[in-house]
Amino acid sequence: MEIQLNLVQSAALALLLLSLGEWARQRVGFLQKYCIPAPVIGGFVFALIVLLLRQTGTAQVGLDTSLQSPAMIAFFTTIGLAGSLASIKKGGKLLLVYLVVCWSLAIMQNLIGIGMATAVGVSPMLGIMAGAVSLEGGHGAAAAFGPTAEAMGVEGATAVAIASATFGLVAGSLMGGMTASFLVARHNVQIPEKAGLRGKLAFAGAVARNMSAGGGSDKAATAVAEPIEETPAKNGINYSNLLTAVLVIGVVMVIGMALGTWLSDVTGFSLPAYVGAMIIALVFRNMNDKLGWVKIDDDAVDLISRFTLGFFLTMAMMSLKIWELASLAGPLVLILLVQLLFILAFAVFVVFRVLGKNYDAATMVAGFIGHGLGATPNALANMDAFNSRFGVRSERAFLIVPLAGAVLIDLVALPWIVWCMNWVA
Template identity: 35%
Template sequence: MDFTLNAYYTLISAVIILLIGQYLVKKIRFLQDFNIPEPVAGGLVAAIILFAIHALTGYQFNFHKELQTAFMLIFFASIGLSANFAKLKAGGTGLVIFLVIIAVFILVQDVVGIGLAAALGLDPLIGLIAGSITLVGGHGTAGAWGQVMEQKYGIQGAVTLGIACATFGLVIGGLIGGPLARSLIARHHLHLPAPQANNNLPVAKNSDVLNFEQPQKERLITATTAVETLALFAACLAFADYMTIIAKGTAFELPTFVWALGGGVIIRNALEYIFRVEMFDRAIDVFGSASLSLFLAMALLSLKLWELAGLAAPLMVILAAQTVVMALYAYFITFYGMGRDYDAAVLAAGHCGFGMGATPTAVANMQAITNKYGPSHKAFLIVPMVGAFFIDLINAGVIQVFIKLIG
């Protein structure tokens, strides 16, 4: 029997999950030491409880998908609204190097998936589904390409398979990023910025931190700036909805969240450089960080562990191998390639987040590290831009090439 919760109860459930996650991380030393994000900690508990209920009674709970999507779009819009041209320029050489590292990783991920699928007697396209389509691409890309795989290439159940793989990656990406960065910091005796107690953080000025950095830090906002910022988010979401509709079936067809991010970039820079309007980064940061946490909580609430448990053993072998490859690549390539310093360790944690899951997971991973060890402006400048925008463009091109080669 299925129970579907409407938007109100879905929101209530997500908030409860976040409160549980905060309590667990505060009370359990293991979660603190390994820098597990609060939404992941609380979400996994909820997923296990829902799995037990399903196993014992057959009951299944469904949550409001549109609300989850809305918070995801708000998060990506907040990235766009934070990306003025000055920040893009400030990314400099580090941004280019990180982009190259990520592009190579996408190729590696797909080669591993396709190669293992062929070795295990599966259709190579299934290996591509268990590769960058779902792991780098996330749920949106998994759903879109899953339909293509079913209709054009005859891969039965490709959508369900893709969603399951994307969900696996979302969880694993949130679990391995923190421990990996912690290991790098300890092994290389990296210089750590002085940590600050969460309950004694100074009030941030507009230029103190980058968006999504140090989410526990106070931001001074007013009702007026909050309303004006909400209007900006509404404009981004309306732009994303409109562009998704008119670009469908054309060469410019992109996931809706990419249009939300792009709309944010356009609106931000047009208002700032053409109309000389002051942007309220503090309010954008607050709404973006809150949306990030709520999106992750809802995504994990929707995790159906029985679907993952029902995956064929060969597919689980591929996903396990992808996890190992991700960890090794982030540890030895991302970290060393980005300079072997504290910023590089935080970037490695972020790479685990969107390399296996999604950009919100990457940001949550970095927040977990920087909350404990101190800020990393470089990481919070580079990862949101690469993980939310550039990576999807590169991934789309790589997927097209591999499909032509093996399809």
């Protein structure tokens, strides 16, 4: 039997799965602990059902995912709009140092992925999918670049990228705080006075808000967590500023897609439309900050970002062809184990040292492993757990890690991913 859902039915199913994923995430301890995004939960369950129907010969399910692409481009546009370069000045020299190690990690993850894929006899493109695409990029980038790789002729790229991103989420959550604690003990790091503690952090709410639409599986979670007693309620979003944000995003998407097409024609380089949109959004945001063309409400942009990410990621997950992973399971495990060992060694022997070998550095290592393998909410959760152990919050870490991990790392990571994909193709 063949079951074919049209555009409206597929979109409604995606929204239902997204809602069910959020419902499950709020009630299952394991899913909360490892910051598993709602789209991954709902979409993956449906993909498993489709696999079961296919393997038993009961039915084949077809979906119309036409809305996935525009939602994806809209999401990456919001990432560009959040990329204020003025934030670099706010973070100071330590932010620049942290950014350099993040960019270095993205570069090395792709090189390791390509090298390991070649060594185990699979396509180097799959190595990139198990590299910076899924680890530094998270589920959002995995769902975005996977179809691009498949369009280049690499079967199973999306499945590999999604599976790698899921591995990274769990591994990043498990290893971040553990590694930071090891560094404190190994180097006898002095713990600041507990008087510096300003209260427990509102991570339950912050992570839930960002993950409710999958907003941390990628790098969209940009808010710095604040103490509970200082977190104001956000009631500023209204029809007017939401309409303005949607208008800006729509115009930037059109210009960005045209830029991507033009650059691809001129250079012969395959540049995804969402990368062009993100570049235009980044340029517009920083010009608008100086010239004040239009007032953009950051909360409205964040709301749109969370929804578009949740929607397109759910669609990507629900249309996942899990059976394509069967022949790639062994090589993929080897690639990911090497990636895990590398980031741990890099964090211990390089990142901790260049950041100052102190309490702030140890806290940032916990965050670095969290978003270097998983996502920004994982980084925040790692740092919260680590700081809670000693009763002292690292203010510098909670300023720098979200700024770098959520947006600024993409300034180098995305162009590098695009270049590598064209190189191996």
